[in-house]
Amino acid sequence: MRKRRRFLKLSIIFLCLGIIGCASVPKGFLKPNEAALEKRQLQMRQYDTTNEEQILAAVAGVLQDLGFTLDNSETKLGFVAASKKADATSGGQMAGAVFLDMLSALGGGHGNAMANCDKSQVVKASVIAKPSLDGNKITVRVTFQRIVWNMSNQISKVETINDPEIYQKFYDGLSKAIFLEAQKI
Amino acid sequence: MKKLMRCCGIFVILFSIAVLSGCATTAGKAFETSESQVKLRSMQTRAFDTTDKQKMMQTVMSTMQDLEFVIDKADLTLGSVSGSKFLGYAVVTMTVTVRPKGEKQLLVRANAQYGIKSVEDPETYQDFFTALEKALFLTAQQVD
Numbered sequence: 001m002r003k004r005r006r007f008l009k010l011s012i013i014f015l016c017l018g019i020i021g022c023a024s025v026p027k028g029f030l031k032p033n034e035a036a037l038e039k040r041q042l043q044m045r046q047y048d049t050t051n052e053e054q055i056l057a058a059v060a061g062v063l064q065d066l067g068f069t070l071d072n073s074e075t076k077l078g079f080v081a082a083s084k085k086a087d088a089t090s091g092g093q094m095a096g097a098v099f100l101d102m103l104s105a106l107g108g109g110h111g112n113a114m115a116n117c118d119k120s121q122v123v124k125a126s127v128i129a130k131p132s133l134d135g136n137k138i139t140v141r142v143t144f145q146r147i148v149w150n151m152s153n154q155i156s157k158v159e160t161i162n163d164p165e166i167y168q169k170f171y172d173g174l175s176k177a178i179f180l181e182a183q184k185i
Numbered sequence: 186m187k188k189l190m191r192c193c194g195i196f197v198i199l200f201s202i203a204v205l206s207g208c209a210t211t212a213g214k215a216f217e218t219s220e221s222q223v224k225l226r227s228m229q230t231r232a233f234d235t236t237d238k239q240k241m242m243q244t245v246m247s248t249m250q251d252l253e254f255v256i257d258k259a260d261l262t263l264g265s266v267s268g269s270k271f272l273g274y275a276v277v278t279m280t281v282t283v284r285p286k287g288e289k290q291l292l293v294r295a296n297a298q299y300g301i302k303s304v305e306d307p308e309t310y311q312d313f314f315t316a317l318e319k320a321l322f323l324t325a326q327q328v329d
Binding site: 030079143145 | 239242243246247250251252253254255256257258259260261268269270271272274276277279297299302304306308309310312313315316
């Protein structure tokens with residue numbers, strides 16, 4: 001009997017600790033990690049010019065080319081922020097969900113895997129352009145984030161985009177835009 | 186019967202206390218801080234020996250980008266930068282303000298929020314200022 005009571009007490013204490021542990025803020029999330037340098041290479045490019053305004057205009061142009069709308073900017077700091085709403089449905093995911101729902105219907109259940117399929121996403125981009133350390137070049141760095149909603153309008157995913165292809169696409173567009181704007185097209 | 190009535194009475198009183206106190210605190214909860222104002226300022230603020238506000242703000246933004254933040258807003262006149270980053274499913278938002286202190290220094294203050302909680306841990310802010318120091322090649326000085 002006594003043992004049982006002690007066990008109960010201990011488990012209550014343990015439960016309390018667990019709850020407190022979950023609710024607290026984790027440490028060290030403002031510390032640069034090892035991957036920071038790699039990410040910098042992925043997200044950063046340098047351009048042989050000292051005309052920051054021209055670069056920023058080109059950045060705004062590329063973002064518009066990619067279908068983004070500008071949310072915020074501060075030219076004196078070389079900063080532009082933009083966002084875009086887009087479709088997030090994927091054929092594979094949908095087909096899988098339909099298959100699962102059919103299976104559960106055959107088994108007599110009410111599966112609703114469809115509701116968990118991704119539906120739409122908002123992609124946020126922020127660009128900082130600043131003179132490089134030696135002052136002869138302009139360094140441009142872009143970061144992308146996305147929030148994904150599922151069919152029942154719940155947020156299903158939030159993430160920083162780390163796909164090299166996406167960054168490459170942005171910088172290809174930027175190089176083109178700088179050229180086009182220099183030629184006044 | 187009397188006993189039952191008394192029980193009911195006590196129950197009603199307890200219930201109304203619970204309900205009323207619930208109403209009073211929810212708005213106040215948004216303004217609660219567990220640390221004192223002075224202590225919060227001291228952990229969130231550092232002084233740097235420079236007066237170049239523009240360069241400082243650009244370095245703050247680069248440091249935030251290094252820490253995987255996406256910059257949402259920036260204003261040179263006000264000296265403020267806000268950004269957000271994702272940690273799993275939690276959203277971390279941070280605002281950094283830069284303002285002059287005396288003739289020769291700049292004050293940098295950062296405050297971060299993790300989900301619905303304010304970050305009130307000195308070490309976390311120290312991590313940010315260490316990263317900022319490295320990017321600036323300057324020493325961060327504790328402000329009293």
